Amino acid sequence: MSEPVIKLSGVRKSYRINADDGSNKRLFRKRETEEFVVFDNVNLEVQEGEVLGIIGRNGAGKSTFLKIISEIIEPDCGTVEIKGKIASILELSMGFHNDLTGKENIILRSELYGIPRKVALERLDEIVEYSDLGKFIDNPVRTYSSGMKARLAFSVMIFVDADIFLVDEALSTGDAAFATKASEHLKNLVRNGKTVLMTSHNIRTIRSSCNRAIWLSDKTIFMDGPVDEVCDAYSKSIMESFEETLKLAEGGSSAAQYRLAGFYRHGVNVEKNMAEYRRWIEEASKRGHIPAIAEYANLLMDEDPIGNRNVALGMYKEAAEGGNFDSRKNYAYLRGNADEHLALLKDVMRRVAESGTPMDVAMYARVVSYCANTEADRKLAYSLYSDAADAGNAEAMYRKGTLLRAGIGVERSIEGAIEAFESAAKSHHPKAMIALAELYEDGRMIDKDLEKSFSWYLASAESGNTKSQYQVATMLSEGIGVEKDDGAAEAWFCRNAESALNDVRLYAVEAAQRRKVCSKEEIVTLLESASDSGYNKATSKLADMKFNGWGVSKDVDAAMDLYELSATRSLRGKVDLAKRLLEDTTRDPDKSRTFELFEHAAANGDHYAMYAIACMYRDGVGVPEDRDLYKKYTHMAADAGNKDAIQVVQKWAFKEKKRQKKEAEANKAASDKTEGE
Incomplete structure (x- = not known):
């Protein structure tokens, strides 16, 4: 590494300040003083081309720090080594004469920087134009606002041929447009090998302008590192x-x-x-x-x-x-007085949920949550979501997490929210994955962890979420939370771009198959492209084609791999995989896994899965035979709209009606016989 252009070693700075003994009797008496230490044993090295942001609370010594570097004030002890010429804006009034005009002050301030008067006059028009002060440039500086003074001072400074630039709050006092222009100019200086140190209370200014930051606190450099890491830690502390x-x-x-x-x-x-x-x-x-x-x-x-x-x-x-x-x-x-109109829906859903599935309970919770205008309603909604989540409903897990995160209807618990989100994410709930990624990325509610953030964005991206695909590509291209990989980034950017036309791909496949205007290789290529970008409908269709040999060579192993992939992306994928596990005659069926897949899908409202579980209990496939559970799941499936289950329930009802009729006739016959005797 090259020699630093700024090096502070063991720097200490203190002031004598008035001591406060609590007495008000100070008139005509000499005040006692005490030492106030600003810095103690501060060490810092700044390399050429760095833009160093200096942050800290009021009184932390940010301005004093820059004054020591610019040699305006001397440290009590320690050394300050500077290599190169310094130009600075440390106090807006420094170098300005309030009674002179803006133009006259440009000449005055330029001379303070060591710029010959002749050169300053030659650059005057450029400086005036850059300052964007318009007609006010000919007015006395005493009429300027702090923002106007900052613009004038900065405009003079950027024309100084210096190696190191020190800027103290100058970008925080001007208007937004000028601050943006100034920030871009600082970046240009760095591209030309210049070094910049700047302070600001505006963290966004530090983030956008700097590549490194130090946090001053407790008489020392509390933290030193990449600008985002330091700013995140500082903001969180505030x-x-x-x-x-x-x-x-x-x-x-x-x-x-x-x-x-x-x-x-x-x-x-x-x-x-x-x-x-x-x-x-x-x-x-x-x-x-x-x-x-x-x-x-x-x-x-x-x-x-x-x-x-x-x-x-x-x-x-x-x-x-x-x-x-x-x-x-x-x-x-x-x-709109909607409570009157939604009262019936709320009551009906309550009755449905009392004897229904986890999905029914989650739907009732949704109605209660939507209609909630009191804390009692919000607590009820949380309780219902919690019950449905415990029964395996992924949407309820996610909703429970959002309520815990915000403290709505329940005491706020970030740990509880993360647990609920993780449960939902393991069930491939896309919003839960993104919620986790954003929590770890933001770092306000929990410790920032960009590696975990990337892993959850990646999981979401692989399930087909376009927002996450773009985020993964960006993080890979910039090396955020993952090792920088331009090739992988390009692939994800491509997947993200292609995702916008996935529905058209599927339409093209189906239309081309009907009209026979496409080869089977082209069909497979279109489906594979859509599947690779996370479009699960294409994955399922391609799996069905390969499993059954529809228009392509039959390949059960390849089909099962696709069903496995589909199961990680959607509820329907889990059902399809479970079905195929039972139908695949080329391998021993994993009946316990099949049951787990159907059970998860049933808890999330899939009526096919409900009836499949019913049949497994009926036949003792993968679970012990149980007629009561067979009837329970058959009724659940029928209530959810499964046609096969509806027919079975109707047959049961018909048989029960015949039985009751036969029993009534037998009872009547017995009664008539008794009366005849």
Whole structure:
């Protein structure tokens, strides 16, 4: 590695500050002082071409750090080695004369950078144009806002022929358009081998501009590494800090007020306090925080659904107009008096669920959740989803996870949410896979783990999800959570691009087969391409063709491999695999696995699987013969719409009716005989 252009070794910096002994009697008395240590034993090396972001809370010493590097102030001890010329914007007022115009200050500041006056005059028009100050360039600087001063200072600095550039908050005070332009210019400097150090309270600015970051805290460099890792850790510390959140909330930040309300509601880093939760959620809603408005409306409906209806209705409307999806539903529900219209559906689904399948319970939970306007309703919805999830319904597992993650109808539990999502994901539920990938990628609720994030995106991508396919391709191309692999990335980008026309591929295959305008090789190629991109209908069709020899050479082994693949992607795939396991005469049937596949599909509402289980209990295939369970699953399948099961149940009903009629006739005959005697 080449020699660093900046090297700090054992740097310490402190100031003398007034000591506070609690006394107010200070008039005409010399104040006592005490030492305040800013840094102690700081070590840092910066290589040529790096863009180093410096982050930390107020008072952490970010500006002092840059002043030490620029040699404006000296450290108490330690060494600072600099190789190259430095240009800096450390204080917006430094180098400006308030009574001079913008143009005159350009000349003045240029001379401070060591630029000859003649050269500064030659570059004046370029600098003025870059600053984008327009007619204000001829006004005194005292009339400028802090953002205008930042633009002027930055515009002068970029024309300095320096090796190292130090920027202190300059990109945080200008407008967004100028900040973007300035950020791109810094990147150009780096491409030309320049080195940049910058501070900012705006984490997005640091992320977009830097490739490395250091986090200053507790008198030292607390963390040093890739910019995303450091920024993620810093942001998480702010988000999870009760003291920092309280300070921001009391300062009027609606986002912090909403976050603080959540701390009190869920007992995060503070004792649970519902009164404080209500206070801060109300405060955040008053300041226009959209999620807070929606949540406060829910709170009002919980407290008095009749008396607070109109107020809540107005709040739901405001949140809905702000883009909150749940508020749109709640506003439409209350505004349209939908509770009256959906009461029958809710009651019928309750009765269906009481004697039905896990799928029936999950559907009832969905109705309850949709109609929920009180905490009691939300708790009922969670309980129903939990019951259906325990019975094996994958959709209910996913829904349970979302409620646990948000703390809706149940105490929030990220661990519980992950467990529910993982159960659903193991059942190949696509949304659950994405939920896990995003949790590990985001790193706010759990520790960030890009490798786990990639693995779940990959699982989702392989099941055919186009969003995940693109994400996998991007992570492979950039080496995020996985070793960089341009070849694999290109393959995934191709699969993602092809996925948009998979339905057309299948249509083309079916049309070409009917009209006999395509060779069997072309048919297979089209289906294989669609199958490879995760389109399960194509996988199933190709498997059926090879299993039965429809239009292609019969190949049971290849067909079974495709059925296995299909089973990892969809519920229907599990049913198809189970059927073929029973039908495949070339190998010993795995009856226990067949039963497990059918059982999983039945729990998720597949009527064919329900009747298949019934038949297995009837015949003792893979399970002990059990007439009661045979009847139970046959009735379940019939209720779910299976035609074969319906016919069986109808025969049972007909036989039962004949039996009852025969029994009634026998009883009548016996009664008549008794009367005759």
